Amino acid sequence: MTAQHVIIIASALGGLIGGMGMGGGTLLIPLLTLAAGLEQHLAQAINLIAFVPMSLVALFIHKKNGYVSFKKSVPIAAVALVGAVGGSFGAKYAGGRGLRIAFGVFLIALGVYQAVKTAVSAVKAHRAKKRAQAET
Amino acid sequence: MKDNVKTGLIYGGGVLVGAVSGFFGGGGGMLCVPLLEAYGLDCKRAHATALLIILPICIVSASIYIANGYFEATAVLCSVIGVTLGAAAGALALDKLNGTAVAAIFAALMIAVGLKLTLS
Known part of the structure; x- marks a missing residue:
């Protein structure tokens, strides 16, 4: 397999997870660095670029279904843009290795958060089911 | 929660969402969804609206990465x-x-x- 094939397969896996609505590209970046051997900054740039067409399609569908709140997005988007400019330049000055380790810690934190959230909602669903059974 | 504290949290959270997305090249969406839920949106609307916030962030961040030679x-x-x-x-x-x-x-x-x- 050539490097291009590995990148396509790694990206398809990342897209598969993103398409299920699971944290978008958070796993595409390590797939690109660990499996395809790309440099950390380049992998992050690719994730940012790949997100644009993907989210445009998703937004179009959500907009049609009436789920997008423009009013609430404007103030957050405005301040988030300021943060994004700072973060993007910050990444340039962080070395590839440092950035990789920081990204690893970030992923662990997100993973723990996701695990807790999943467990809490599973327990809630279970309790609701039991209550419904008790009432009937 | 007091209104001004909540507003501060939402704006601070917004800056964090942007900074994280720019620095790590992603992951901001996972922070943006709970932030929008705190802002009063239900789960589905929070997920959909998060995309609208992350999209401009991605375009701006990607442009900066490309300008810095990561392409x-x-x-x-x-x-x-x-x-x-x-x-x-x-x-x-x-x-x-x-x-x-x-x-x-x-x-x-x-x-x-x-x-x-x-x-x-």
Whole structure:
């Protein structure tokens, strides 16, 4: 397999997870660095670029279904843009290795958060089911 | 919670969402959804609206990365093709899967990959 094939397969896996609505590209970046051997900054740039067409399609569908709140997005988007400019330049000055380790810690934190959230909602669903059974 | 405290949290959270997305090249969406829920949106609306916030962030951040020289045409093209195909398959498969199981597997994967990146 050539490097291009590995990148396509790694990206398809990342897209598969993103398409299920699971944290978008958070796993595409390590797939690109660990499996395809790309440099950390380049992998992050690719994730940012790949997100644009993907989210445009998703937004179009959500907009049609009436789920997008423009009013609430404007103030957050405005301040988030300021943060994004700072973060993007910050990444340039962080070395590839440092950035990789920081990204690893970030992923662990997100993973723990996701695990807790999943467990809490599973327990809630279970309790609701039991209550419904008790009432009937 | 007092209104001004809440407003401060939402704006501070917004800056954090942007900074994280720019610095790590992603992941801001996962922070943006709970932020929008705190701002009064239900789960589905929070997910959809988060996309609208992350999209301009991605465009701006990607432009800065490219301007700083982090770009390889072949790698980007291969990745966009792969991601698009994978995302379509994932979206189609979602209906047929158990949401809790998928989320649990995803959480475990993130922790495992995070450990690998930190320790290697």
